[in-house]
Amino acid sequence: MTKAKDDDRILIEKGLLLPLVEEFYTLQGEGFHTGKAAYFIRLGGCDISCNWCDTKFSWEASLHPLVKINDIIKKALKCNAKSIVITGGEPSQYNLSPLCSELKKNSFEIFIETSGTFKLSGQFDWICLSPKKHKPPLTEYYSIANELKVIIYDNSDFEWAQINAAKVNNNCHLFLQPEWSRYKTIINEIVEFIKLNPQWRISLQSHKFMNIP
Secondary structure, rough: OHHHHHHHHHHHHHOOOOEEEEEEEEEEOOOOOOOOEEEEEEEOOOOOOOOOOHHHHHHOOOOOOOEHHHHHHHHOOOOOOOOOEEEOOOHHHOHHHHHHHHHHHOEEEEEEEEEOOOOOOOOOOEEEEOOOOOOOOOOOHHOOEEEEEEOOOHHHHHHHHHHOOOOOOOOOOEEEEEHHHHHHHHHHHHHHHHHHHEEEOOOOOHHHOOOOO
């Protein structure tokens, strides 16, 4: 390993450099905060590799530039909203404490969307847990999740949803979200499931219907 790469590795471990896939200002399109203006920070790297993932371009961290968190924050400060969504990829694999600390100094509320496969670092106002069957979340996430969002691709995912719902804390909001490519195939079954199990709510990827990021 060259000295430059070694230095980068140290800065990544300290949370001062992060592989940035994209950053953009838009409306939250899904889950509890649907419709809310938010600045999105998408980090690269994910080893879960869901076959239906709509952000496969984010999987390989090395394809994305390492960016200083101060530069990320400077851009976030230019948007009107004070809500930040950290997503991926799988953002929990990084040390997010320095980024969250600096964002908090600038009065941002911080949300994270995660599958919960790595120990969480950083301070968050909202934790959206989206568990995946082939790599389940760490147990600690069930007690801290504000929102459980289960992607429904086929009928087997309803059982997975119920397994996870039985583990989360009593204040956690429960959402079922149709996988986008399967929307027309699965939507009626989701509606009927929620009618039978009204503790659940539906999450639609409204940003895709609106054709916004």
